[in-house]
Amino acid sequence: MASDSSPGNINGGPSSPDDIISSPIGNTLSSPGDSTRRKRGRRSTAAYATPPPPASSRFATPEGTPTLSSTNPRRGRRRVSTATPTGAAATPSSTDDGPPSSEAGDADDADETPPMYVWGTNISVQDVNAAILRFLRHFRENPSQTEGKYMRAINYVIEIEGDSLDVDAHDVFDYDSDLYAKMVRYPLEVLAIFDIVLMDMVSRINPLFEKHIQARIFNLKVSTSMRSLNPSDIEKMVSLKGMIIRCSSIIPEIREAIFRCLVCGYYSDPVVVDRGRINEPLICGKQECLARNSMTLVHNRCRFADKQIVRLQETPDEIPEGGTPHTVSLLMHDKLVDAGKPGDRVEVTGIYRAMSVRIGPTQRTTYIDCLHLKKTDKSRMQAEDPMETENGTARSDDDTIDYDNKVEKLKELSQLPDIYERLTRSLAPNIWELEDVKKGLLCQLFGGNALTLPSGASFRGDINILLVGDPGTSKSQLLQYIHKLSPRGIYTSGRGSSAVGLTAYVTKDPETGETVLESGALVLSDRGICCIDEFDKMSDNARSMLHEVMEQQTVSIAKAGIIASLNARTSVLACANPIGSRYNPRLSVIDNIHLPPTLLSRFDLIYLILDKADEQIDRRLAKHIVALHFENPEILQEDIIDLPTLTAYMSYARKNIHPQLSDEAAEELTRGYVEMRRRGNFPGSSKKVITATPRQIESLIRLSEALARIRFSEWVEKQDVMEAFRLLEVALQQSATDHSTGTIDMDLITTGVSASERMRRENLVSTTRNIIMEKMQIGGSSTRLLELLEELKKQNSGAEVHLNDLRNALATLASEGFVVVHGDSVKRI
């Protein structure tokens, strides 16, 4: 009972297609030449019933062999290829019926035999055969080509002596949707026929070609989710996405065994695997010897094939809430062995199969007999270099219709008039306010165009952003969010990062003693975004390493015999708390952030996120929180773009949109820049305020390019430039407002002290000097500080003077040797 399920059953159902008529396909499978490496199991699929001797007895398998059942399907399949004698390609090594197809390679018309049908269906073997042949011969991607796509491919395979032909299922569908349907529904049979046809064609082109070429189907129309695989998918061709979590070691699988007689030394003929086992000859085959039980296996003359069992797990995004990922086993053969490593995201095409397990014949173990494996990584924005992707033509072929549809949708989206606002809204929707910061971050995500001049000079396209703000203004949340969204990126905390941890370091391999270069966070986030939290708490040493990265976009290493320059084309998103946990509006940004100006100027946008006591904002916050607690939270969601779409949108833009400056935009840029520079020289002021630096104009270009990208526009328009100016101004107005004059003052950023502040100090020093000159004699009695302050205030009726300011002024005078300061008293010398 339990164990004696017949081999017919194991395939999982009455409609199971591997119960095909044993003969035609099996026979035709005769592999030409001795394929040193027998092809993967599938190849033999159809051949189930054709082990040389007991060929068609499949259905009548005696019940006495129950133990075999579980392995039968697979073994059986393998058997086929090995069973075939190493004859010429087209030799029909028929056991029973006449082979329909492989006669002298003339597969087109097999009319001399009665039509053969795939068992249990009305699919005619001849029809399929002809359909495949037609497809291979005549399929063209566009009508202008003289030679069919696959004819070229076959020729190419022959040329490079390859052993497989990749067949795009979409092509099959386009050419003959009926053939596609059959192929997906009855892959075992159809693929077997496919291979036969292929072999015939190859042998006609090059009769001497000895390798066995097989078709690898990929890119099915429909990709199944692992979760939805169900019994009805058994024995069908499926395509799955997932992540490899485990690879078994390579298992050598015997395909053909040779025995030697211990008595006479006679070598037996190769014994092929039959139903998963090798039938050891009991009697020596030599007529003169005939010794019993004398045969021993000769290992090094046997033929083995590689096999590997790989476990595929659902990708995180397919897992429903509250579930754990599903896994499925993949069976890899030959070339596919080690094609993927644990951790790779792949898309596999294969045949879903079930077989019974040892305990309980009612249970089934399922696996996928793998036909094709493709590494994918579409979940995040494409991190590859555009150059790289163009080289990988194989990959661009893979772009499915599905993908095209997606692109269409994205393009539609980009046509929306409010796409910029919409994207902004969709960015970290749970974070309150901060519209302009989000806009800046959006620009960072899209990025500008990197430019390399023929002279070798290069301009970065990455936008660096610094967020400085009061605690509790969701800076870290923003950072985390961006980190999640970015194509590739590292999130580090300044406190825990060292210089080498950020850039690169050299280690000695403990075993070989060789020096090895290990990449740090910045190098690892090449073409991504490196998020650095608590930037202010980073050690100066580590921070100084960022100078090179942020402008040159490289990391140079000269250490332990390795001199290297590594690419680190990364955008830096840093956030910092002001010195003393709250922002002190009296101090300049530099004093607040306490970062070296050299580093600061490398940020394109510096946002000050200040917690202003604005009742309006507070009220909105209160409303939001009350709603959060008492209303259905779903209602709060506005029309925002979901995360996957957002990522897709971004990756598409980064990959395909390379906006150029229009003349109008360039003009606006020039005008705006001049304006910015002029703004400092307002009438009545003699001080020189540097309003903008060349770095700013670069930033502006980058920002406007990013803004054009957001609209999927190939041209940077005037509006982009204006928005870029606005963004820069919003950021700068907050960060570089000179608190005494209210104008933008880049000196504040570059030197830490504003021009007006410098002037004020100078004024103060000279006033103090005058007072002292007036009131005190050289070597006379000392004066209290407070008295001096009173005097100063009298003279300087306009501006307020603080004791601190006075102390500073006195310190300047003391350094001139004009006065001596002892505690609270001042003495003129």
Place this chain on the structure above:
Amino acid sequence: MVGLPYDCLANPLGAVRLTFEKAVASGIDPATFDGKDWGATDLFRDFLYENDGLSQVPTLNDSTIRSLQPNTLVKFRGMIQDMLGNEFYVGAYKDGSVWRTNKFADHSQFPIGSSSDMRVWERRLLYCVPVPGQNSWTESFCQAAVAPFANSTSPAREKRQRENDVDMQDLDHEFQDSPSAKRKREESVPSQSSNLQANKIGETSSNTGLVPDFDGNSFPCLLKMYDSPESDLKLNDVFEFIGVLTFDTELKTDADEVTELNNSLYEEELTHLPPSKVPRIHCLVHRKLAVHDFLSSPTMLEPKPFLVKGIRETLLGHLTAVLGNDGLAAQFMLLHLLSRVHARVDTVAVGKLSLNLTCLNKESISIFGNRLNLAIRNLVPFAHSLPLTIDYLNSVSLAPRKDYQINRLVSGALQLAEGTHLTIDETRLQTGTLNSTGVDNARVLKSLTELQKVEYDFTYYKMDMAADIQMLILSEGKSNILPADLVLPLRPSSVDCYGDVDPELLKAWRWYLATMRSLPHSIEQEMQKVVEDDLVAARQADRSLGSQELSRLLTMGRLVSVSFGDTCLSLDHWQMVKELERLRRERLQGSV
């Protein structure tokens, strides 16, 4: 439905078969049964809930496993610890001209003919464990219902005899699988008494030999679920499963058949969860359990206002006594015990209220820590406590982790069922260095307190799982590893022992906590305005108030009114929240 022709308890499979045959007889094609029920679960549902069969179903646990017969109906309460994916099995097949089913069974009842027509169906495998931290008072109730029939089964000798019988048959079957042997077996099946029929083949292992591996806290069980929508069952949910218990046959090591392919393709759960150690239940009926289901008198009373108020007062008094006459702390403790995550908006878990009691040093923790633990254990169904030390943080893995070698989710201390109370004792934390495991653990703890999410480690990526755990942190100063919503210095004025608690009162308290926790809550338009104004005013006055603080105030408002059994926030309760907050702030300031 009186006088059933079969015994749902002792021979559930017989009942399943009968319904199947009936369905087939009525002309329905068995092929259409895939993923559907033909009336079997309806029958059981009817039996369990309409005819009060539930109380007769024995509970499966480490103590009852010895006495339970395989292929009988059992009940198992547990948390879904891991999901092992789907399994295909031959669901229906043709035995000659008769359709048979294998649903709810490991083995086919009748031999599957070599050429028989068969249907492969699908079932889900769930790995369940008893709810972590389940308190003893909940179990006493569960065990009350151990069915009488398990004890009244035939004496051991007879049983053994029977098993030997079966063994013999099995041997027959394995070694000489001749038609005659099979016939013999087929004949022998009907000859056995009807309730033994279910016992048929396959039961080779003796019950007594199975058990030694079980201990109270790890009594795993493999559930095979049929026809349930995926969204029904979630990780860490607590369920009651009622189904057919089977101990599989021992793995037959059949030398002929050991092939590498089999070995490696072989489902790991079977090799790593040997049937002899993990019982299987073919689930017929399952139902999600709420805290209520763990109360001894599930349907106690209507939440009448005066009654609720009374219970509230006594409970508050009890908590005050436990906390050394610190009334304020008791107030907060009550709110804390009532909290639950009732909504999630993006990353914000709304409704959580973790409490950090500070000013506990080594001496006082030994008194109050133990007292608190005891008191909490007596009040909530699931409670867990974690003593935090450097060594502990460095050595264990708190978050669950997927082990790809055995393809299982390895549980961590933080894989807890929804609504579990977690006490973390930070007072024993010394200064020291955390290794990478320790840092990870600290991070996991922090994200649990802040977001109510536990990051499960899947090696190649991490996955956040939502949790709903009441966190109580005991520490000397404010805990920075575990940033709780509420920080309150404990000011005990006495360390007197408090007397024993009346069991009836305990019951009332449990009922109170369970019921009040699940009350819905809303807010009136006017009240909303008041609250908003108050929040704005508070924020204008103190800029350090962030959205978290405001959110916490609202949570407290909700909990205060819920603690009175009200479903709507009233002005009084809102005032009370503000007063509580003021007192807390005062105390915080005083302690600095």
